[in-house]
Amino acid sequence: xxxxxxxxxxxxxxxxxxxxxxxxxxxxxxxxxxxxxxxxxxxxxxxxxxxxxxxxxxxxxxxxxxxxxxxxxxxxxxxxxxxxxxxxxxxxxxxxxxxxxxxxxxxxxxxxxxxxxxxxxxxxxxxxxxxxxxxxxxxxxxxxxxxxxxxxxxxxxxxxxxxxxxxxxxxxxxxxxxxxxxxxxxxxxxxxxxxxxxxxxxxxxx
Amino acid sequence: xxxxxxxxxxxxxxxxxxxxxxxxxxxxxxxxxxxxxxxxxxxxxxxxxxxxxxxxxxxxxxxxxxxxxxxxxxxxxxxxxxxxxxxxxxxxxxxxxxxxxxxxxxxxxxxxxxxxxxxxxxxxxxxxxxxxxxxxxxxxxxxxxxxxxxxxxxxxxxxxxxxxxxxxxxxxxxxxxxxxxxxxxxxxxxxxxxxxxxxxxxxxxxxxxxxxxxxxxxxxxxxxxxxxxxxxxxxxxxxxxxxxxxxxxxxxxxxxxxxxxxxxxxxxxxxxxxxxxxxxxxxxxxxxxxxxxxxxxxxxxxxxxxxxxxxxxxxxxxxxxxxxxxxxxxxxxxxxxxxxxxxxxxxxxxxxxxxxxxxxxxxxxxxxxxxxxxxxxxxxxxxxxxxxxxxxxxxxxxxxxxxxxxxxxxxxxxxxxxxxxxxxxxxxxxxxxxxxxxxxxxxxxxxxxxxxxxxxxxxxxxxxxxxxxxxxxxxxxxxxxxxxxxxxxxxxxxxxxxxxxxxxxxxxxxxxxxxxxxxxxxxxxxxxxxxxxxxxxxxxxxxxxxxxxxxxxxxxxxxxxxxxxxxxxxxxxxxxxxxxxxxxxxxxxxxxxxxxxxxxxxxxxxxxxxxxxxxxxxxxxxxxxxxxxxxxxxxxxxxxxxxxxxxxxxxxxxxxxxxxxxxxxxxxxxxxxx
Numbered sequence: 001x002x003x004x005x006x007x008x009x010x011x012x013x014x015x016x017x018x019x020x021x022x023x024x025x026x027x028x029x030x031x032x033x034x035x036x037x038x039x040x041x042x043x044x045x046x047x048x049x050x051x052x053x054x055x056x057x058x059x060x061x062x063x064x065x066x067x068x069x070x071x072x073x074x075x076x077x078x079x080x081x082x083x084x085x086x087x088x089x090x091x092x093x094x095x096x097x098x099x100x101x102x103x104x105x106x107x108x109x110x111x112x113x114x115x116x117x118x119x120x121x122x123x124x125x126x127x128x129x130x131x132x133x134x135x136x137x138x139x140x141x142x143x144x145x146x147x148x149x150x151x152x153x154x155x156x157x158x159x160x161x162x163x164x165x166x167x168x169x170x171x172x173x174x175x176x177x178x179x180x181x182x183x184x185x186x187x188x189x190x191x192x193x194x195x196x197x198x199x200x201x202x203x204x205x206x
Numbered sequence: 207x208x209x210x211x212x213x214x215x216x217x218x219x220x221x222x223x224x225x226x227x228x229x230x231x232x233x234x235x236x237x238x239x240x241x242x243x244x245x246x247x248x249x250x251x252x253x254x255x256x257x258x259x260x261x262x263x264x265x266x267x268x269x270x271x272x273x274x275x276x277x278x279x280x281x282x283x284x285x286x287x288x289x290x291x292x293x294x295x296x297x298x299x300x301x302x303x304x305x306x307x308x309x310x311x312x313x314x315x316x317x318x319x320x321x322x323x324x325x326x327x328x329x330x331x332x333x334x335x336x337x338x339x340x341x342x343x344x345x346x347x348x349x350x351x352x353x354x355x356x357x358x359x360x361x362x363x364x365x366x367x368x369x370x371x372x373x374x375x376x377x378x379x380x381x382x383x384x385x386x387x388x389x390x391x392x393x394x395x396x397x398x399x400x401x402x403x404x405x406x407x408x409x410x411x412x413x414x415x416x417x418x419x420x421x422x423x424x425x426x427x428x429x430x431x432x433x434x435x436x437x438x439x440x441x442x443x444x445x446x447x448x449x450x451x452x453x454x455x456x457x458x459x460x461x462x463x464x465x466x467x468x469x470x471x472x473x474x475x476x477x478x479x480x481x482x483x484x485x486x487x488x489x490x491x492x493x494x495x496x497x498x499x500x501x502x503x504x505x506x507x508x509x510x511x512x513x514x515x516x517x518x519x520x521x522x523x524x525x526x527x528x529x530x531x532x533x534x535x536x537x538x539x540x541x542x543x544x545x546x547x548x549x550x551x552x553x554x555x556x557x558x559x560x561x562x563x564x565x566x567x568x569x570x571x572x573x574x575x576x577x578x579x580x581x582x583x584x585x586x587x588x589x590x591x592x593x594x595x596x597x598x599x600x601x602x603x604x605x606x607x608x609x610x611x612x613x614x615x616x617x618x619x620x621x622x623x624x625x626x627x628x629x630x631x632x633x634x635x636x637x638x639x640x641x642x643x644x645x646x647x648x649x650x651x652x653x654x655x656x657x658x659x660x661x662x663x664x665x666x667x668x669x670x671x672x673x674x675x676x677x678x679x680x681x682x683x684x685x686x687x688x689x690x691x692x693x694x695x696x697x698x699x700x701x702x703x704x705x706x707x708x709x710x711x712x713x714x715x716x717x718x719x720x721x722x723x724x725x726x727x728x729x730x731x732x733x734x735x736x737x738x739x740x741x742x743x744x745x746x747x748x749x750x751x752x753x754x755x756x757x758x759x760x761x762x763x764x765x766x767x768x769x770x771x772x773x774x775x776x777x778x779x780x781x782x783x784x785x786x787x788x789x790x791x792x793x794x795x796x797x798x799x800x801x802x803x804x805x806x807x808x809x810x811x812x813x814x815x816x817x818x819x820x821x822x823x824x825x826x827x828x829x830x831x832x833x834x835x836x837x838x839x840x841x842x843x844x845x846x847x848x849x850x851x852x853x854x855x856x857x858x859x860x861x862x863x864x865x866x867x868x869x870x871x872x873x874x875x876x877x878x879x880x
Contacts, residue, residue: 001421019498024457025428087688088719188739190730193677193748202746 001085002028003092004036006099018092035083040100046075047103060103065139070130072104073122080123094119121146127155128162135166141175148179150186157182157191160203181206218373219346221319226341232556234656235716240417241426243281243338244268245555247405248431248442249511250336251283254312256355256401261285261438269445270418271406274392279342279410284402288354289313289361293379313352317363317375340367344409351387355401362387418446424453429500432459433533434510458490458501458531467491469579473537476571482542482564487572489532489579497529499720499762504572505533506558508543514557521573522580530576534568542568600817601775604824609771611829611874615836616847617772617796635740636669637699638752639678639727651759653714662692663708664727664755666699673700675732676751680708683724690718696732720762728753772796773835775824777803777812787827789835799831829874833867 002019017024017032050056050071055064062068076097085093097119098105105118124146125133133142145151151158161182165175185206191199229242248266255264263285271278291311294300303314316336339348346367353360362383365375378386384397398404407414417423423444434440435455442453462468471487489504503515512533519527536543542564550558550565558565612618643661647653666678676699682690695707708727729752737745745751758765773789778800786807789799801808801824811820840847841855854866 024498025424025454026457027424027451027454029457088684088686091686188743188750189746189748190677190728190750191748193730193732198747 001035001083001089002032003089003096004032005092005096019089036096036100038083039079039096042075042079043097043101043104046072047101051103056103058103060105062139066133066142067130068104069118069122069139069142070125070133072119073124073126076119076123077126118143124152127158132162132166135169136162137165137170137172137175141165141172144172144176144179148183150183150189150191154186154191154199156196156199157186157203160200215372217371218367219371222337222341222346222367225337228552229338229554229556232552232554234713237413237417237422237426239338239342239411240414240423241430242554242556243342243414244423244427245430245511246336246338247281248427249509249555251281251286251403252434252440252510254283254286254288254403256285256287261434261440264438265441265443267441267443267445267450268418268423269443269450270415270447271395272447273390273394273406273408276408277410277415279407279414281339281405281407282402283404284398284400286402287312287356288401288403289316289350289352290354290356291315293359294377313361313377317365317377319373339405339407340365340373342410342414343407344411347408349390349406349408350404351383351398352403353398353401360384360387360397362390418444424451425500428453428456430512431510432456432505432512433507433535436460437510456501458492458497459533462490466583469582471575474571476542477564477567480564480567481540482545482567483537483540484542484568484571485535485537487532487534487575489530489576491526491530491579491583493526493529497531499716501531502528503531504576505531506568507533507535508547508551511555513551513555516569516572518576521569522576524580526580527576530580534572596815596817597777597812597820600820601824603817603821604775604828605771605773607821607825607878608828608832611832612772615832617832617836617839618770634669635752637674637676637729637737637739637745638667639664639729639755640667641665641725641727641755641757644725644757646759650765651757652762652764653759654762655714655716655718657714659712659714659725659759661706661708661710662712662725663706663710665706666697666703666729668699668701668703670737671701672735672737673698673703674735674737674745675699677730677732678707678727679730680725680727683726684719685721685723699729714761718761722758722760722763722765725755725757725759726753727755773799773828773831775799775801775828777801779804787831789831797835799828801827825878826871826875829878830867830871833870837863837867 002017002024005016005018017029019028047056050068051058053064053067055067055071056062094117121143125142128136136142136145145158145161151161161179164178170178182203185202194202226239230238232238233241235241247268251266252261252264255261257263264283265285266281266283269280269282271280289312291313292299292303294303294314300314300318303311304318319337340346348365349363350365351360351362360380360383361377363375363377365373368374387397414423417426427442427444428435431440431442431453432455435442435453436459443450444453445451464470468490469488471489472485474484474487476482476484487504501515503517503520505512505515507513517528518530521527536546545564546558546568550560550562552558560566560569641661641664643663645660647657647659653659662680664678664680666676668674675696677694677696679694680692682692684690692708692712695705697703697705697707728750731745731747731749731751734746735744739745739749739751743749773796776798778785778788780802781804782802785800785802786805787799787801789797791797803809803812808823811823814820836847837851837854839845840851846852850866850870854862
């Protein structure tokens with residue numbers, strides 16, 4: 001896949017077409033332009049919806065961060081499913097995503113996205129319903145949860161954490177010792193190799 | 207006594223493998239089969255076009271079909287002559303045709319191996335490409351039909367590898383051919399209505415389907431066939447089972463106005479005293495366009511196809527060469543093209559042997575032209591550029607020499623890494639992995655396409671008396687986080703286990719994207735034990751026992767060393783007499799240390815050819831500045847570092863600063879010179 005990238009430079013924008021594999025035929029460029037147009041329309045659609053729902057303000061304030069990120073996650077998910085984006089091209093995709101979304105983040109965070117990508121986190125929360133997400137806690141808590149590799153590597157652990165935090169609601173601060181304990185217990189393990197029964201036995205032993 | 211005459215029996219299965227191996231070696235990427243297939247198929251079709259001059263009415267394409275619930279790759283052309291030539295009905299008749307070796311016997315040549323009477327200007331003339339069709343079929347069977355231009359005859363044929371390892375075929379003509387064809391295609395395909403040929407590869411290798419679905423076949427065709435796309439507006443298509451798409455000319459090869467970044471050289475003799483003449487050499491410099499790896503270099507064209515791309519950076523070892531691309535066309539039917547094809551070109555049409563004449567002359571000519579081009583563009587070797595290079599090298603070498611001091615002062619660049627705790631190296635874990643024999647082609651761990659990482663394996667070690675079931679996983683991790691598995695193995699690891707897990711000869715093919723990678727390995731327990739790791743972790747089922755194999759290397763790129771230094775030297779010409787050195791923070795990147803390049807102390811150093819003189823000066827001054835920067839950071843952050851610094855800061859006595867710095871500086875210079 002070829003992705004169009006708009007580099008914002010002081011002397012004006014510079015358009016580049018990037019791809020990990022493909023060479024540029026006019027067809028590739030046409031496809032990239034169509035893809036880019038669709039991406040910008042998707043982002044505009046998300047922003048318009050969120051403004052209407054009063055989850056987002058015109059001065060880039062997130063009034064309902066969970067709804068913002070959940071909506072963003074759902075839409076990106078759909079978009080990614082529709083356009084097969086290869087792992088090697090993902091960085092170009094995210095780069096352009098940051099470029100095109102004007103209301104969803106405060107600064108041009110194109111550099112930040114490599115280490116911390118809120119859009120990617122948004123993708124992860126869509127595994128659950130908005131209702132469940134709200135029950136667990138605020139966006140800051142979700143960001144904490146999804147920072148732990150052990151939870152990202154094994155869906156069963158993530159689901160356990162979600163269920164636990166719904167059953168025993170905690171504040172952002174209050175959830176940290178619990179998340180830390182889970183992480184400590186499993187950080188040295190390749191839990192995906194464990195059958196359900198053994199994994200849950202080990203969780204209960206914490 | 208007389209003996210019957212025996213015909214030597216060939217093992218065609220092995221022959222197919224050997225020919226395929228030839229392609230695999232020459233095309234070093236995962237999709238070598240489809241790349242080889244497209245090149246040969248299109249070349250054969252292009253050679254058979256009816257309108258030789260303009261290619262009008264010619265079309266060729268690849269399509270995925272489903273015939274009788276079986277996947278089939280169909281290669282179809284039209285505007286071609288079809289399989290003309292004498293019809294034969296027995297082996298004897300066929301043998302006579304082949305022996306005559308006359309032009310126009312396409313049918314007999316197509317169905318037999320190593321018989322081909324193609325002229326030199328035609329692309330393929332060795333007749334081995336068709337073997338690849340058969341190899342591409344998992345059940346080693348292809349069908350074909352053809353509508354001939356000469357006698358409007360219809361043909362249908364069935365070629366297969368029989369159980370006796372011999373390639374055999376059946377051939378039908380006229381009405382019979384049409385009837386057999388109709389049975390074969392189950393009514394889904396219509397008969398050809400104009401001259402042309404179709405080849406049906408049954409049950410094709412799944413990688414072929416994959417490369418059609420992902421669009422990679424599109425890329426392969428456009429980068430090897432751009433010349434006929436450009437000159438003849440050739441129609442080549444790919445049908446993925448849903449949509450038929452025509453291939454267009456890559457932007458890199460579109461016509462452009464000649465300017466300093468785009469030079470054309472025409473009808474030049476490449477070696478004096480010979481008549482080897484090129485038709486056209488085009489060189490383009492494209493520093494800002496992010497040139498794709500596949501386009502880099504000079505495409506050497508013959509018969510309308512790219513045979514090989516010669517990288518400019520392999521010919522001229524200067525910076526900026528990777529941004530040069532272009533192409534070279536030879537005069538048709540003249541000595542250079544003839545001899546390049548006959549003496550130097552590989553049978554797969556993917557490479558030249560550059561040590562043979564005239565390929566050697568052509569390579570020398572290319573080198574000279576690229577150097578001239580680069581000089582005109584001022585990307586190499588102007589006196590100023592050379593001086594800049596010497597200067598840059600002195601700056602970099604000075605930073606490398608200062609690295610121990612930076613580490614001692616705990617000054618880090620943007621790639622901070624972890625601060626190693628002082629003390630001895632960690633003791634060996636009783637259960638561990640080792641990669642003792644791995645060898646990269648260069649000390650700086652740069653590796654280019656086609657090169658090999660030797661002994662890319664790990665050795666699992668168990669110093670305990672007890673054996674343990676473990677899973678060993680050896681893999682590469684790209685900068686983007688993509689895992690590439692090398693080998694995964696479950697073993698019962700005991701003191702006596704002697705095994706290498708990985709790849710003794712890991713070839714870096716073009717499937718790897720340019721950039722940095724890490725060679726990694728981990729050992730995971732597959733059982734619960736009462737053993738405990740050195741950090742107190744109990745070993746149980748799925749515990750990651752060891753994962754400390756991390757060897758970074760760089761594919762087709764130089765390692766970025768600048769990030770590990772806390773500062774960077776930069777020249778700053780200034781008439782200000784008071785300025786010899788100056789420094790300022792560069793955010794996360796550390797500091798920029800400026801040196802006044804027109805200061806009478808520094809100016810003569812820059813005129814020296816030997817970079818060591820400037821290097822020495824920069825080391826000495828850099829050391830002093832490093833101490834000053836450390837002091838500034840400690841004061842600003844209110845941090846502790848060591849007792850000497852702490853007592854100086856606490857004393858708040860300005861008169862002590864210079865003696866302190868001189869003392870530290872002297873100590874460093876002593877060590878450096880000792």
